[in-house]
Amino acid sequence: MLHDETAASPERRAAALAGLRRYQEAARPQPRPSKPAIAAAGRARLRDYGGSGRPVVFVPSLINPPRVLDLSRGNSLLRWLARQGVRPLLVDWGTPTPADRGMDVTAHVEALLLPMLRSLDRPPVLVGYCLGGTLAIAAAGAVRTAGVATIAAPWHFGGYGDATAPIAKLWSQAHATCEQLGVVPMEVLQAGFWQLDPARTVSKFERFGRLDPASPAARAFVALEDWANGGAPLPYAAGRQLFDDFFSADLSGTGRWQVQGRTVDPAALDCPSLAFVSTTDRIVPGASAPPADERRESALGHVGMVVGSRARAALWQPLADWLTRLPATR
Template identity: 70%
Template structure:
């Protein structure tokens, strides 16, 4: 909250009216009713603190890999707006990776260790090689995992690979890590607030204006409920391990090891160029969280004009992303 209020003060310094509207929207969001939590899906495999949750269906097994940042339930956001539940009806058996919550004892686990020690063992526990669908950093991790163990195919959604593509945003991100490094090292974890502050800096105007807009919505309307569900996801999430934060900031954002073809896991080079399975990449030309310039090139590439989160849960998501992804997965099944 203090971080948001600092951002609010700077963005609305010349407009008390905007500040009042945003504060009204923030208050309405905080007081909005929430539905009862849904029962978690059953676990079919686990490794360490991570688990693989089964959404049912009898089609091709597809492991959906969310980012380490924010909870996995954006892929199952709400009734009527769930990519995973919709996929069940498309001849797909979705399995969702739940990364769990790290503790300071996990401090040395970097992104590569999450792949090698948590993700790959769960993939190998399945009866047949699954297809992988990774979102955001989960797409980066899916691409790397597919270089380490047999999979039926890889789909990457809004995933960074060429981190130098962040351009001018790299400076503020580097400054944020410099300011947070010492306390994160002491904790053994990177609190969600540190990461959230980085996202807000990418588009501070929108961070404030969305609450101004929410203040004008009819309480309890479908649009208002959708906003609350999405904001609850965006404001939640377990911390990162210190090792994952250090690798993300130092080796990815600063040194761009993946983009330069120098990221190795267990001594093996990983990247789109090393894949020996069908692959497809979905990238948005208007994504401000993961700009198009950071995207890798795959066997097939689909360009969208939607926001980073909108391509998963927005009003046009089904036609623009869900349906093409389901079609690719069905075609994958026919060719195996």
């Protein structure tokens, strides 16, 4: 990919490689300890970020670690919400074991998410990011829920349009090895993300190489890239269902996804719903977003809408306002 993007400019290739080396060698702060778990199901945990009031369960994607919602000091949606009178709880999916190879996306909802939600003493609000929003909608159709908000979540996978072709090609090349391993390694998934916007992938390392390593911008870049390049593998069955049933066959968008024997329909949920949608998102195009009672659009990208410099105005505060407006009796 680097060769293709910089074929006409050896200088750009050298700059990108220099930025990559600087990123690899950058100093990292000590990781913060995990928040305490108040519920568990299998390898998954529900972590408590404090605050008060009705539980608001944040469901992250199965891809990449959940810490994008608690990225760093001064840039944590969850810790900020806890100071606004909200009680955020974060789903930590844990690390799959060989015994999990048969656990598909549906099973993550049925066997891990729903038992933790049912352990709570009152109906929660669910807030799902990326694929976590897809799972949150499925859970809301199976358990009493006070509200559902999705952030850059795919539902109508047909909305990916031509972007499904490179995704299908990637899976055709990787699935046999993944089946043998029993997991889909993060490297396979990350390669797919890179191919969605290869020019940006290269240019961001060029820009990073020009930053002062001690600057706040450089530290923020390292924290975000460490998150984007990290994460546990997917169980093979989850990867197969994601690529074959969701991306290729649009299982959810065509009304054929069933959880606990019931078809999942976001338009039929018996609770208020809100969808945050990015108009510039290459990872989850706006055309793939689920239906909702309210829809808020912004031009911030897939990750920028959560942790970017304008995220507080575009997402954090509107989400907090919506949470406080929800009926107290649900």
